[in-house]
Amino acid sequence: MSSPIITVENLSKRYVIGHKVASTDGLRHVLDGAIRNPVRWLTDKRRRAKEAREEFWALKDVSFAIEQGEVVGIIGRNGAGKSTLLKVLSRITEPTSGRIHGKGRIASLLEVGTGFHQELTGRENIFLNGAILGMTRAEIKSKFDEIVAFSEIERFIDTPVKRYSSGMYVRLAFAVAAHLEPEILVIDEVLAVGDAAFQRKCMGRMEEVARHGRTVLFVSHNMAAIGRLCSKGLVLQQGRLSHFGSTTSAIAFYHSTLQLNGNRLGEDAGHVLYSCEPSSVESQFAITRIELLDGQKRPAGAFHTMDPATFRIHYTAPRPVSRAAVSFSVSSVDGSRLLLLSTQPDGAMELNFSRGPGVVDLSFPEMPLAAGVFTIGAGLAIPNVEWLCWTPELCQLNVLPRDVYASGLAPSSSRCLLALTHNWELPIDSNTLKASRETTAR
């Protein structure tokens, strides 16, 4: 077995934060202090630095090793240190302590279109951006046609980028990045761009890169993308590495660490799956709260496979809308959607929003979800016209195991996601089968 392509040992990165530092740091303050009382300024300087110092460890003792050809997804909540890790890896900022040892060329894509200049044409920007990302002139020249073809903007290649639509801009930028050929590629959330067709194309390109034995580190909040692309997952929590293993295990771990939004607001219990501050959604269409109720429409503390369930969806509208709809979805943790239901057109419920809050109930006689964690999405829409609001990952639903097949083995999402009422039987009665087998033997 070859040695790892990247070894990270006890990597830490400290930031010093605090308002005091900022206020004493302006040139005027520095000069002012130094001129008025030079001696005191010098002695003070050290003391002041100590006082103002409020440390924040964006990364703390992170260690891991990555083999060549692995595609590693980096998962974590906002502020968990994902971006800092990428910045240190791509040498934009120095670590405070620790060490990274690696082999090969690292190219990092922390943003699509870094260094694009509005005034330059598409052609000029391809060369500029390529050089910024570490390609040589000859390399860019040889791939130029490929890049242009990939971006689908042949006709506008000699138009200044400032006249591009945002979609064209992003396509061109991604096209350049997609043709980088480093041994190690570091990518931050760049797939969240472009229309669906172009996103699929980007995903395809990334898969191709991964197949060619390149090592990829990939940060995303899109669990479906992580699940599809990555062979391994790395979970960061408050700057520490809390899990490193297969993608499925990492995603499941990540979801288990997520606190339900409702709980974070100090709501009483598990039956409130989601709730938001009313002030945060003022004068916009929004889902404000989702409650989980049992078969008798009482708050349900826990939920098991095949339990009857009612989801009570609260929403708010800033203006009246006639013939509107509420939608609800259930997805697996890797982002595949299992279910999408709406009052219209899936249901046949006439719903008009009046200004202000509203509420609907969505009931299931039995909810065929295997034990595990699922993602609930919800939104408001004008059916077949537009989304008024839509969040595919609004909150989590924890499904507890129940031995619904009476087999001694409760269906669990580590094996499959759904549990359905079903029946195994032989197509004809067993005597006939026996007879037919004897006939064949003879």
Place this chain on the structure above:
Amino acid sequence: MNEFVIEAGRVGRQYWRDLWRYRELFYFLAWRDFLVRYKQTVVGVAWSLIRPLLTMLILTLVFGQIGKLPNAGVPYPLLVFCGILPWQFFSTALSESGNSLVSNGNLVSKVYFPRLIVPASSVLASFVDFLISAVFLALLMIWYRFPPPPNVVFLPLFVAFAFAASFGAGLWVASLMVKYRDFRFIVPFIVQFGLYISPVGFVSAVFPERWRLVYSLNPMVGVVDGFRWCLLGGDHTLYWPGLFLSVAVALLLIVGGIAHFRATERVLADVI
């Protein structure tokens, strides 16, 4: 396959090698700066001629016609333009490279490359303007039927000297600007003021002998004197102690500038 190590304080070792590896980016950035500067202007690159030309006219009028300062046996416009040529280079290079880190902040916080490339390419872009003005100077000399003296072979040395002074000062400003945006206001002031305290509109010989050495603390004094000595010859003699002092100051600027820049660079992405 080349190996790399990322460690606190370790970056320096690979720095100079990386600088060589990223040399193409250096040209690209300079090319971009130059290309962008005159985009969407009506007269375009002609601006790099109009500015020195107008400055020449005004300085000739003020110092030559009204002030009647000595012309050292050379047509006054020619005398002035020989000063404007390096001065304009210095002032554009200083302002552009001084601003370069901050204006390329998005680049600096998203991609790794040796940051020295950023101010260096700004200086290079300003050098293109310098070359255009130089062509104009040549035409001006033909117009006045003024052949350059043999000293002209030393001109490249003084061009290098101008480079050192501009790049050195630019590095200081660029790295200080990251933390203290005050320099955004200081630099235009230096540039404006410097035009009058440097011997652009007059010859430095007008200064009393005992102040010449102090005057030469301004590295542009050495540069401008050198340019006149190379291009005009005649009564222009080099004041050697002053020249050495100017060169020393420029070297100090560049060595100190690089050191300070490197120190800033380490925390750059966190501060900018």
